[in-house]
Amino acid sequence: MTITIIGIGLIGGSLGITLKECGFATRVIGVDNRPENIDKAIRRRLVDEGMSLAEGVAVADVIIVATPVDAMRKLLPEILDRVGEKQIVVDVGSTKELLLEEIQGHKNRSRLVACHPMAGTEFSGPEAAIPNLFDGKMCVIVDGSDSAQDAVSTAGRLFKSAGMHLSHLDRKAHDVHCAYISHISHIASFALALTVLQKEENENRIFELASSGFGSTVRLAKSSADMWVPIFRQNRDNVLDVLDEHIEQLSKFRTQLIKRDFDGFYERIERANQIQKILK
Amino acid sequence: MTITIIGIGLIGGSLGITLKECGFATRVIGVDNRPENIDKAIRRRLVDEGMSLAEGVAVADVIIVATPVDAMRKLLPEILDRVGEKQIVVDVGSTKELLLEEIQGHKNRSRLVACHPMAGTEFSGPEAAIPNLFDGKMCVIVDGSDSAQDAVSTAGRLFKSAGMHLSHLDRKAHDVHCAYISHISHIASFALALTVLQKEENENRIFELASSGFGSTVRLAKSSADMWVPIFRQNRDNVLDVLDEHIEQLSKFRTQLIKRDFDGFYERIERANQIQKILK
Known part of the structure; x- marks a missing residue:
């Protein structure tokens, strides 16, 4: 499976290396607005290569959005505009209500699975990315019934293969x-x-x-x-x-x-x- | 050296096992108002044997007081009443001002070295005692100039042999x-x-x-x-x-x-x- 990760920081970078190591991803593409982050990520084997947002979205089976949540508000609609009916978008933001309300009416809403892997450290950036960050932790799938079943199921397998347990909540809760x-x-x-x-x-x-x-x-x-x-x-x-x-x-x-x-x-x-x- | 520890909890128990293991203590005696704590401490090799307060103070080279700080206010004058001019009393309380003011005029004040080993965990009791608790941590000697030089020097060696660094402060600071x-x-x-x-x-x-x-x-x-x-x-x-x-x-x-x-x-x-x- 080809995974494109947008935002190669602590969470994005750790997902890259973890999904590659466990075999879930055959190819990991990094997208980041800071070119030096891509260089660091390639050197640290968090991703295989860097691409522009448009290229990265085009070639991916699963697109993971791991930017700060303000950037997500801008990026998510743009990414959903571009995805086909077999592609899956996963966001890993720490807040959901505003984001999901804004995206509610999007024609491709069902291709998005809103997730919150409850893992992290006090550090940030690709330097902070580590494998096993997610091991044994909880990933919350939010408003799962608004996503297509195949998308929820693939996102669930993705986080499980990173070692996580799954849980479900609505966005308010x-x-x-x-x-x-x-x-x-x-x-x-x-x-x-x-x-x-x-x-x-x-x-x-x-x-x-x-x-x-x-x-x-x-x-x-x-x-x-x-x-x-x-x-x-x-x-x-x-x-x-x-x-x-x-x-x-x-x-x-x-x-x-x-x-x-x-x-x-x-x-x-x-x-x-x-x-x-x-x-x- | 014979060490008597009064109050065999997290700190007292950890000091017992650490001082025995590093060779500073040849014999460790435990005093505790709860007999079951002594039993546990002997079983876990935190102390060699249990004694009453009077016996424990009588036979010790160094008496370590490791009770909660309210019990210390009562115990310290009683213990100082009993000690000879070669014995040393070390308290390891987390507060000093009140305690040291109350003991200020005691005829044996100079045999007491007020210490605060800055180490601990959120757990308590002899079950929580562990060796290496003090390793690399700071021990503060408080109002050291009010203690006899030989007493300060022995207390310093005691905490250094438990792996600690020393620091000095007055009681207010x-x-x-x-x-x-x-x-x-x-x-x-x-x-x-x-x-x-x-x-x-x-x-x-x-x-x-x-x-x-x-x-x-x-x-x-x-x-x-x-x-x-x-x-x-x-x-x-x-x-x-x-x-x-x-x-x-x-x-x-x-x-x-x-x-x-x-x-x-x-x-x-x-x-x-x-x-x-x-x-x-």
Whole structure:
């Protein structure tokens, strides 16, 4: 199968090398608006060759769109305009509602399978691409009933051959869930980094951040603004809801500290500990 | 050297097995107010034998106090009452200011070396103890000039033989730093867990938390209330300062979302990315 990947970053590049290694793809073509990304991707064997968007779309069985979600809004209709009835387009964006509403009426909508492989690291670009990124992780197929059955089935096989489990959600539920389990974690991490950087400016000495628990909570603060700002823009309303709830939870801890209500503080930590059972 | 460890949990137990394995300790004695912890610790070879507090203190060259910090306030004066001029007491508490102020006038103050090995996991109890927990991490010696030189030197060798680097801070600076680099991370993590659990109650379905970045930011939310509430109680004022700053940073993101100021949001993410350089 010939796979064209548009946007050779962490996710696009990792899919390229993984799908080639597992044998699902016989040929992987890279499309990227930065020529140096294609060079790096070929050198790192993430893709076999580079092409223009038009060429890449024309020769592919499956076209994977792995750009930041703002670029997707522009690219997806253009790509769907070009595809034939046997070709399949898969987007791997982290937000779905706006994107799928805009594409709703497109004559080739059924050739698109909206997917969200729930995998990633705090790094970005082709340098960050790795095989096995997807191994054992969940891929959510969104609004699957709006896609042709053959397209859903091929997309499902694609992600399964990359080692993923499949799950199904509609676009509204998907965006709400992602606000809770991914987007808020990133904002919390960015805010924590800024809190400490603010302090460092005044104090001029911060020791051993990595071994104190801080390293783990702040890992995501290294994440790319180019990827995340479009996500926050598109999922603004859900993210605001969760952010309000999160600030509320922090404010309750604050009130408990002010009142020296350490029994209440204890109870709320014990409740927080229950996250263990849903984290597995 | 005979080492008595009081409180055989994650830190105490890990020190026991590590100091025995590296040869620093020839004999490790465990003291714990829960007899089952001693049984577990002997079975897991964290300690060689169990004793009462009085016996354990009497026979030791070095006494390590590794209980939660509230128990330390009670235990440290009692232990210092009992020690001779060649014995050394090391506490490994996460907060220092209150503890060291209370012990300031004790006739044997100079036999105590206040230390903070900056290592840990989100787990607790002797089951959680592991060798190599301290490897390559930082141990802070606090108010070292209030301790006898031989005591500081032995405590330093102890932590170095466990694989740690040494650093020095006074008690005020220590507690401020820990509020920033450790205590706030835990509160943020607890609050994030509560945010999601609140949601789960209503939605009844949260998928794949672990692979979404959530697992990393919320890891610390599994931490023990028995250990952490005493820390927050003793470091309340510093923690309140940092918590205010953190809520302020989150509120700025909130305002930017409300105003759709995504350029400002982008700039603040780029600033947060700079945490990379101090995390190494």
